Amino acid sequence: MLKIEGLRVKYGADEVVRGVDLAVKKGECVGLVGESGCGKTTVGLSAARLIDARKGKIVSGKILFEGRDILEFDAEGLRKLRGRRISYVFQEPFSSLNPVFTVHEQLKEALREKGKAQEAISEILKSVGLEKISGKKNIYPHELSGGMQQRVMIAMAIASRPDLVILDEPTTALDVSVQNQILELIAELKEKMNLSILFISHDLRIVFSMADRINVMYAGRIVESGPKKDIVSQPRHPYTKGLIGSIPSLKNRKKRFEAIEGKTPLFSDLPKGCKFYPRCKFRIEKCEDEEPAIENISGDHFARCVRAKELV
Ligand SMILES: Nc1ncnc2c1ncn2[C@@H]1O[C@H](COP(=O)(O)OP(=O)(O)OP(=O)(O)O)[C@@H](O)[C@H]1O
Ligand code: SF4
Ligand SMILES: [Mg+2]
DSSP: OEEEEEEEEEETTEEEEEEEEEEEOTTOEEEEEOSTTSSHHHHHHHHTTOOOTTTEEEEEEEEEETTEEGGGOOHHHHHHIIIIIEEEEOSSTTTTSOTTSOHHHHHHHHOSOOTTHHHHHHHHHHHTTOGGGTTOTTOOGGGSOHHHHHHHHHHHHHHTOOSEEEEESTTTTSOHHHHHHHHHHHHHHHHHHTOEEEEEESOHHHHHHHOSEEEEEETTEEEEEEEHHHHHHOOOSHHHHHHHHTSOOSTTTTSOSOOSSSOOOOGGGOOSSOTTGGGOTTOOGGGGTSOOOOEEEETTEEEOOTTTTTOO
């Protein structure tokens, strides 16, 4: 369905996506996880050709959607792609809802076929658990709670019956109980519509609950990827191990995610060798010299660490 190859993206002089490969198959939910600023949103936006050209530039790589490189699409091709095949749910809360139009008007706009719009809107609202507003045509986004607004955003994303949905931190702005309801809704829609999903989050716990495959990103590159079961039971990259170790336990919910010591490096000042070197508990001398290549561990499991095979 989607295959990203060797993607490099720059903002000004900083290369913030430094050669990313990633694939999403039909009906699969693929997670992209990593700390704030590592480049997740930039990868997601690139995959839908939504990088603002005044700010950023895709320097090289391929973004194959059903085998065709969308980096070569013209404006008309992109319009069709975004309106019908790929939908994006943005990270900034509610930035895709327009405050001056009603929910109904906005949903109508998002529909692929405009005939029988009222029926279609009711159907979609029902599928996202908002049947109670399907009769209320004059509701504006600000009259809804955060959770309901997020349901509307998801409704808009599926209204065009896309094949691929990119969800960028879809629940980060919501409190935990609402978060769980939205995640359940996403899982349910995925099954029902056989959606392919690229699920972006800084929260490994949420990614574990949603994704079939997981890509762990650090400083602009994938450092580990594999089926969820491999990442959960046999993480090989020290960064992934750190993320797993910092998932708050049920007893200690208040503890924050940032339990890995040290800070993420600045893109303007990346270490020469392994980018995780300054923070890595397992580092050895040679890690400082050269950034490791990504290596196959077993089956479909890959890691970018010189010690990946010994760190079981
Ligand atoms: N429009 C922009 N102009 C300049 N730099 C940007 C822009 N957008 C992002 N960046 C920089 O690119 C890097 C990657 O940003 P990106 O938003 O992709 O990270 P992220 O992993 O999605 O982070 P977060 O978890 O905070 O959403 C960051 O260092 C960020 O400061
Ligand atoms: S290559 Fe070295 S520094 Fe980098 S993660 Fe592996 S052990 Fe740590
Ligand atoms: Mg982001």
